[in-house]
Amino acid sequence: MSQILTSRQAEELHRALIAYLSSNNLPSTATALRAELGLGEDVFDAATAKKYEGLLEKKWTSVVRLQKKIMDLEARNAALQAELDNATPTSRQNKDPVNWLPKSPARHTLQSHRNPITCVAFHPVFSSLASGSEDQTIKIWDWELGELERTIKGHTKAVLDVDFGGPRGNTLLASCSSDLTIKLWDPSDDYKNIRTLPGHDHSVSAVRFIPSGVAGGAGNLLVSASRDKTLRIWDVSTGYCVKTLRGHAEWVRDVCPSIDGRFILSTSDDYTSRLWDVSVANPEPKTTLIGHEHVVLCCAIAPAASYPHLAAIAGVKKPPATSAVEFMATGSRDKTIRLWDARGTCIKILVGHDNWVRGLVFHPGGKYLLSVADDYTLRCWDLTQEGRCVKTISDAHGHFVQCIRWAPSVVKDVLVANGAEGHGGEANGTGKNGAAPAEAQIRCVIATGSVDLNVRIFAN
Numbered sequence: 001m002s003q004i005l006t007s008r009q010a011e012e013l014h015r016a017l018i019a020y021l022s023s024n025n026l027p028s029t030a031t032a033l034r035a036e037l038g039l040g041e042d043v044f045d046a047a048t049a050k051k052y053e054g055l056l057e058k059k060w061t062s063v064v065r066l067q068k069k070i071m072d073l074e075a076r077n078a079a080l081q082a083e084l085d086n087a088t089p090t091s092r093q094n095k096d097p098v099n100w101l102p103k104s105p106a107r108h109t110l111q112s113h114r115n116p117i118t119c120v121a122f123h124p125v126f127s128s129l130a131s132g133s134e135d136q137t138i139k140i141w142d143w144e145l146g147e148l149e150r151t152i153k154g155h156t157k158a159v160l161d162v163d164f165g166g167p168r169g170n171t172l173l174a175s176c177s178s179d180l181t182i183k184l185w186d187p188s189d190d191y192k193n194i195r196t197l198p199g200h201d202h203s204v205s206a207v208r209f210i211p212s213g214v215a216g217g218a219g220n221l222l223v224s225a226s227r228d229k230t231l232r233i234w235d236v237s238t239g240y241c242v243k244t245l246r247g248h249a250e251w252v253r254d255v256c257p258s259i260d261g262r263f264i265l266s267t268s269d270d271y272t273s274r275l276w277d278v279s280v281a282n283p284e285p286k287t288t289l290i291g292h293e294h295v296v297l298c299c300a301i302a303p304a305a306s307y308p309h310l311a312a313i314a315g316v317k318k319p320p321a322t323s324a325v326e327f328m329a330t331g332s333r334d335k336t337i338r339l340w341d342a343r344g345t346c347i348k349i350l351v352g353h354d355n356w357v358r359g360l361v362f363h364p365g366g367k368y369l370l371s372v373a374d375d376y377t378l379r380c381w382d383l384t385q386e387g388r389c390v391k392t393i394s395d396a397h398g399h400f401v402q403c404i405r406w407a408p409s410v411v412k413d414v415l416v417a418n419g420a421e422g423h424g425g426e427a428n429g430t431g432k433n434g435a436a437p438a439e440a441q442i443r444c445v446i447a448t449g450s451v452d453l454n455v456r457i458f459a460n
Helices: 009-024 029-035 046-052 055-086 089-093 302-315
Strands: 106-113 117-122 128-133 137-142 148-153 157-166 172-177 182-188 194-197 204-209 221-226 229-237 241-245 252-257 263-268 272-277 283-290 296-301 328-332 336-341 348-350 357-362 366-374 379-382 388-393 401-406 445-450 454-459
Touching: 009 029, 009 046, 009 055, 117 445, 117 454, 128 157, 128 182, 128 336, 128 445, 128 454, 137 157, 172 204, 182 221, 221 252, 229 252, 263 296, 272 296, 272 328, 302 328, 302 336, 302 348, 328 357, 328 366, 336 357, 366 401
Parallel strands: 117 157, 117 401, 157 204, 204 252, 252 296, 357 401
Antiparallel strands: 106 454, 117 128, 128 137, 137 148, 157 172, 172 182, 182 194, 204 221, 221 229, 229 241, 252 263, 263 272, 272 283, 296 328, 328 336, 336 348, 357 366, 366 379, 379 388, 401 445, 445 454
């Protein structure tokens, strides 16, 4: 039989065997082995035996341990190979942000709020996410790590909406509440409350920073919607209300500014949505969207990337020139989502949700519209297929889903100011990012909040 071990290795093994037999009270077997191998006391004395004691056991256990490690690695390798073999073209497309859609399960489930979550908002630069709740607090999370960073207290009633924005390089967090106030917090100073804006006569249901671009705006403007039937525009640097928009007959639920800050879309309990031109001294509704059969809870302005698909749905031969507002989406308690053109014509009704539609956000890539509702689901509507529902995450949450936001796109090293316009409270999502410059890199990250007290992060 050919030798597997070298003579040196064989000698080591023999000595280890003798040491093992001696230490385990098997002297006659050890002596017999010595005699056969010709290892007398002169060659293999007590001191040498001591040196080899335990060597056999040590080698034996390490072999078993390594064998287990190899088997584990082989199993993992096989699982990864199977995953690769089974990858469908669509799941491979997930590497392509334009086609990415959220999938279950969520990457993180963030738990700490004691009452239903009403709103979420992404920081435009860092991996921070703010969530507001009926427990009167705002919580700041690291959405990449899935960890709670801090809890902000200051409001005396439910927090209904939050938004990051403000002057470039000087991001602020705005929040609004049933306590009739809007508060501004400074993330660079431990989220200190730097200003409180009183003025509304009832609950403030939505708040949004207006992107700079509007007449002399330097990113200092903020718009709020209230149950007092008005919208107000504020200068955050002074705290003054600079304009009050009147026109809705009931509670104003949601608001969404256009990417250039010139227009504002609002929704109301009066079953209508209104598009306002706020660049003029006395803004009046430019267009009124009439068609929903119940309270309109949420809205979103389409990004330019979606114009070709929406123009096709509208039956327009060529997509419109890229003005900031060509198409809009609204969601209602009538369980439908309506798509509108700038003239106020309803171009499509999306039917699928079984309960109130609470939040909308356009995919920055322009191909999809995402919605959340009180039927516990998140739905993805494909605008290249006439708005067909192509994906439903039926277990998005264990209760009503109240808000959705999309993380802001990254422009080279700087982020699109004011990032994703998903909205909470009654959620909305403008594709500021969608209309971002070509080098804007879409981040495949979505946050949702629910009555089940959870914030969920869906990420690639």
